[in-house]
Amino acid sequence: MIEKRSIIIIGAGPAGLAAAVKARKSGVDDVLLIERDNQLGGILKQCIHNGFGLHVFKEELTGPEFALRYIRKVHELGIDYKLDTMVISIDKNRNITTVGPEDGLRIYNADAIILAMGCRERPRGALRIPGTNPSGIFSAGTAQRFVNIEGMKPGKTAVILGSGDIGLIMARRMTLEGMKVKAVCEIMPHPGGLTRNIVQCLDDYDIPLKLSHTVTQIHGRKRLEGVTIAEVDESFKPKKGTEKYIKCDTLLLSVGLIPENELSEEAGVLIDPLTKGAVVNQNLETSVEGIYACGNVLHVHDLVDYVALEAERAAKSAVRRIKGKSKKKSKRLMVEAGKGIRYTVPQIIDKTDKDEKIKIYFRSSSILKSARVNAVCKDKIVYSKKFRRLVPAEMEYINIPAEDMKGRNIRIEAVAK
Amino acid sequence: MEKDKNNYDILIIGAGVVGGLIARSLSFYDASICMVDKHIDAAMGASGANSGIVHGGYDAKPGSLKAKFNILGTAMMEETCRLLGVPYKNTGSFVLAFGPDDEKELDRLYRNGIAGGIEGLEIIDGDIAREMEPALNPTVTKALHSKTAGVVSPYKLNISSVENAVINGVEFRRETTVTGIVRNEDGFVVDTDRGMIKTRVIINCAGIYADEIAQMAGDGFFSLTPRKGEYLLMDRSEGGLVERVIFQPPSDKGKGVLVMSTVDGNLLIGPDANIAESKDDHSTHASSLDYVYKTALKSCSGIRLDKVITSFAGLRATPDTGDFIIGESEKVPGFYNVAGIESPGLSSAPAIAEHVAGEISCILGGLKIKPDFVQGIETHEYFRDMTVDEKKVAIDENPSHGKIVCRCENVTEAEVLESIRRPAGARTVDGVKRRTRAGMGRCQGGFCLPTVIEILSRELGLPKEEILKGDRGSNILTGRNRG
Numbered sequence: 001m002i003e004k005r006s007i008i009i010i011g012a013g014p015a016g017l018a019a020a021v022k023a024r025k026s027g028v029d030d031v032l033l034i035e036r037d038n039q040l041g042g043i044l045k046q047c048i049h050n051g052f053g054l055h056v057f058k059e060e061l062t063g064p065e066f067a068l069r070y071i072r073k074v075h076e077l078g079i080d081y082k083l084d085t086m087v088i089s090i091d092k093n094r095n096i097t098t099v100g101p102e103d104g105l106r107i108y109n110a111d112a113i114i115l116a117m118g119c120r121e122r123p124r125g126a127l128r129i130p131g132t133n134p135s136g137i138f139s140a141g142t143a144q145r146f147v148n149i150e151g152m153k154p155g156k157t158a159v160i161l162g163s164g165d166i167g168l169i170m171a172r173r174m175t176l177e178g179m180k181v182k183a184v185c186e187i188m189p190h191p192g193g194l195t196r197n198i199v200q201c202l203d204d205y206d207i208p209l210k211l212s213h214t215v216t217q218i219h220g221r222k223r224l225e226g227v228t229i230a231e232v233d234e235s236f237k238p239k240k241g242t243e244k245y246i247k248c249d250t251l252l253l254s255v256g257l258i259p260e261n262e263l264s265e266e267a268g269v270l271i272d273p274l275t276k277g278a279v280v281n282q283n284l285e286t287s288v289e290g291i292y293a294c295g296n297v298l299h300v301h302d303l304v305d306y307v308a309l310e311a312e313r314a315a316k317s318a319v320r321r322i323k324g325k326s327k328k329k330s331k332r333l334m335v336e337a338g339k340g341i342r343y344t345v346p347q348i349i350d351k352t353d354k355d356e357k358i359k360i361y362f363r364s365s366s367i368l369k370s371a372r373v374n375a376v377c378k379d380k381i382v383y384s385k386k387f388r389r390l391v392p393a394e395m396e397y398i399n400i401p402a403e404d405m406k407g408r409n410i411r412i413e414a415v416a417k
Numbered sequence: 418m419e420k421d422k423n424n425y426d427i428l429i430i431g432a433g434v435v436g437g438l439i440a441r442s443l444s445f446y447d448a449s450i451c452m453v454d455k456h457i458d459a460a461m462g463a464s465g466a467n468s469g470i471v472h473g474g475y476d477a478k479p480g481s482l483k484a485k486f487n488i489l490g491t492a493m494m495e496e497t498c499r500l501l502g503v504p505y506k507n508t509g510s511f512v513l514a515f516g517p518d519d520e521k522e523l524d525r526l527y528r529n530g531i532a533g534g535i536e537g538l539e540i541i542d543g544d545i546a547r548e549m550e551p552a553l554n555p556t557v558t559k560a561l562h563s564k565t566a567g568v569v570s571p572y573k574l575n576i577s578s579v580e581n582a583v584i585n586g587v588e589f590r591r592e593t594t595v596t597g598i599v600r601n602e603d604g605f606v607v608d609t610d611r612g613m614i615k616t617r618v619i620i621n622c623a624g625i626y627a628d629e630i631a632q633m634a635g636d637g638f639f640s641l642t643p644r645k646g647e648y649l650l651m652d653r654s655e656g657g658l659v660e661r662v663i664f665q666p667p668s669d670k671g672k673g674v675l676v677m678s679t680v681d682g683n684l685l686i687g688p689d690a691n692i693a694e695s696k697d698d699h700s701t702h703a704s705s706l707d708y709v710y711k712t713a714l715k716s717c718s719g720i721r722l723d724k725v726i727t728s729f730a731g732l733r734a735t736p737d738t739g740d741f742i743i744g745e746s747e748k749v750p751g752f753y754n755v756a757g758i759e760s761p762g763l764s765s766a767p768a769i770a771e772h773v774a775g776e777i778s779c780i781l782g783g784l785k786i787k788p789d790f791v792q793g794i795e796t797h798e799y800f801r802d803m804t805v806d807e808k809k810v811a812i813d814e815n816p817s818h819g820k821i822v823c824r825c826e827n828v829t830e831a832e833v834l835e836s837i838r839r840p841a842g843a844r845t846v847d848g849v850k851r852r853t854r855a856g857m858g859r860c861q862g863g864f865c866l867p868t869v870i871e872i873l874s875r876e877l878g879l880p881k882e883e884i885l886k887g888d889r890g891s892n893i894l895t896g897r898n899r900g
Contacts, residue, residue: 036821086821088808097805101819105809123861125727128649130701133729135886135893139863146867152881152894177898221697222890249895262825262859 005032008110013042015295016116017070018308022315024077033081041067046148055305090267112318119257119296131218140166140254155250160184165193167254172201185213257300274343275299281350283317340414356402364390377408425451428616434464436622437578438770444585446784455594458848460575462624466731469571472761473563475530482741487761489768497767501577502796504680510566510662514559522666523561537564552717568680572851583840598633618751625734627756636746643732646688647705651724655684674712686713733759801827823865825858837876845885
């Protein structure tokens with residue numbers, strides 16, 4: 001038997017929670033939130049550091065506190081949710097199959113689905129770091145869960161590969177637990193995480209950040225015994241003669257996050273190879289009608305506040321669809337990531353209202369000091385905005401008035417002044 | 418008379434796929450059998466890290482033990498796997514030619530196969546080959562098609578055979594290293610790091626260490642060289658690239674770099690062949706992985722490096738005799754070698770086991786078949802492979818099937834629990850992984866590791882910091898946070 005719901009949201013992390021609250025507040029009664037863990041909150045549960053909520057709540061919260069603000073609203077609004085329940089398939093007709101120990105296997109159908117499954121960490125294998133296969137190699141988030149949820153230490157002395165935010169946060173966290181963090185290696189010439197995390201998590205604890213460095217070999221038969229690190233050249237190849245052995249029993253990998261889109265792909269959702277998330281229009285609707293995406297499953301964010309705001313936009317679009325107010329699809333315009341831009345979200349613009357402003361999120365492909373970001377239609381700059389500084393680690397956005405685009409495809413470019 | 422618990426008719430040294438299948442075949446007989454392995458689990462040597470191929474058998478020299486047991490073993494594989502609930506697929510294989518020289522090699526292999534009595538061999542044109550395997554490069558001029566070749570899960574075959582043996586009464590002693598062998602009138606006294614074991618016969622299945630065991634017994638007439646092969650394993654999304662096992666023409670170093678879809682649906686490329694630094698050197702190297710990738714591209718250009726989920730190395734036990742070493746020692750009666758079982762060892766293993774069991778029975782004066790033995794084990798389909806209705810029933814019967822532990826491979830808590838509770842069950846995170854696939858997917862255990870540790874801790878009654886990845890010393894967590 002198929003159970004019918006108006007909106008089903010997959011994943012109850014920050015994106016799913018914010019989307020559920022927004023959808024319910026917009027007057028949709030039968031919202032269902034599905035979560036595979038035994039609690040609401042997603043990855044925020046283990047992010048016990050502060051720095052969350054500055055944009056949404058105008059105050060500094062920890063991850064669990066940020067989640068709790070939404071969880072309370074979920075309860076107040078009486079939003080239906082399922083815990084310990086995993087979605088095992090979605091199809092293009094918006095049928096969702098779930099399994100859980102209490103409900104067994106169930107099939108739902110939704111008028112709108114909001115994908116909010118978040119992301120996973122890139123494992124060692126994906127980096128093809130050669131060497132042995134001992135214990136003691138963790139992705140940073142897994143180590144964070146061990147320390148913050150299970151109260152267990154992953155080791156005694158650590159090297160961290162990658163300067164993504166979770167890795168930086170964990171450098172501090174492990175130091176506070178009495179572990180020695182010997183180095184953070186970053187293959188790029190610039191840090192992967194937010195500047196405030198470099199300062200507060202590394203500099204404040206005298207943890208060396210080695211830019212343009214990578215791990216070239218893993219040593220140890222049973223438990224990790226050490227790693228070889230080396231400086232890399234412009235093409236990221238290790239430079240001969242720069243190898244250095246560091247003794248350590250733990251290697252943390254903070255080398256990137258990958259949106260978890262296996263379910264989305266099964267439903268036929270088109271994936272952008274640049275973001276590894278869905279291709280969406282300005283309403284965050286994917287290539288499959290009625291399926292929306294937001295948060296880290298759409299593209300990896302650096303601030304949870306932006307995740308929540310994006311989720312609210314997705315919910316708004318889903319509600320509009322249910323209330324029969326979504327516009328008929330007409331000519332699709334493409335948004336292209338041009339020179340100096342790694343990716344944009346959205347990638348597509350569907351028919352717009354006259355006075356609509358299109359919010360385009362992007363990341364630059366390198367560090368640019370005092371840059372201009374231009375929207376170009378047919379070689380003509382139709383919109384331009386100044387940025388004091390563009391960093392790949394920090395997502396930015398521009399708001400382009402729809403009428404400026406005059407129904408043409410646009411290309412977003414970043415140029416140094 | 419009470420049976421001496423350290424006194425056996427048969428001691429099998431090594432619980433790899435060869436030792437495991439021999440133990441299973443012998444467990445049908447009325448004999449007391451002990452199997453020791455220095456590792457914490459079965460399948461921790463070469464049987465846990467190889468291509469997982471059932472070879473057609475066309476390239477071994479006719480008349481050699483390799484040729485004989487490959488042909489017999491390949492023929493037995495499907496039925497053996499059925500009895501043991503092991504994934505097996507008869508996919509067929511291609512050896513590719515990229516020009517006239519290779520085509521000559523294909524002809525040689527074909528004639529060699531025909532001379533050896535191999536069935537299901539044909540040489541086909543490049544165009545036909547591409548029709549059957551669209552991912553093959555346009556440079557392929559011809560292919561030797563073997564219809565009998567296939568793929569199997571090597572560690573599942575290994576683990577299930579050990580379980581079958583244990584159910585029939587074989588004692589499996591893990592973490593037991595043989596340190597000395599003394600021959601006496603009744604048989605042997607074998608010293609281990611966990612005490613002495615008396616036995617009438619010894620079967621030496623110690624893999625890459627079999628030469629050292631033979632030396633201990635006083636007949637070190639052969640030596641084994643560890644030849645390392647490195648592999649790249651890719652996401653299941655890539656498994657559809659090829660249906661058959663795609664070889665390149667063999668060289669003096671072995672069968673070369675292959676491209677295949679494993680029985681679990683991942684794309685696998687490799688191996689290369691280099692002498693390993695030592696017998697426990699399982700390290701991978703940037704240069705080797707690079708070579709594997711570039712060489713594999715010669716067969717199919719559509720292999721995606723960004724889809725790699727892990728790399729690994731396996732060691733082949735290459736004997737200096739040029740062939741499998743199977744038989745009772747001439748110098749030390751009762752000491753039976755099954756050594757140098759390099760490729761096509763996996764394909765040959767079921768036939769080797771049957772042969773060795775028969776010979777051991779003779780050595781012991783003719784063993785009787787037990788009235789109550791089982792020749793297979795009960796297994797279930799993986800949850801992820803069940804239909805929607807089957808999943809529904811499975812969860813209704815056992816709600817812990819509704820708890821997905823490994824989200825990449827859809828492994829349920831019920832499956833993890835069962836892998837630990839079965840006879841000769843998992844004791845480690847890697848043991849759970851090999852039995853259930855939890856942690857084998859694209860996130861490589863990032864999400865399920867904490868849950869698997871928790872379940873192992875609960876089931877084994879050990880604190881979490883004592884849970885191991887593999888052998889002793891491979892603890893994953895080192896202690897509790899500051900109080």
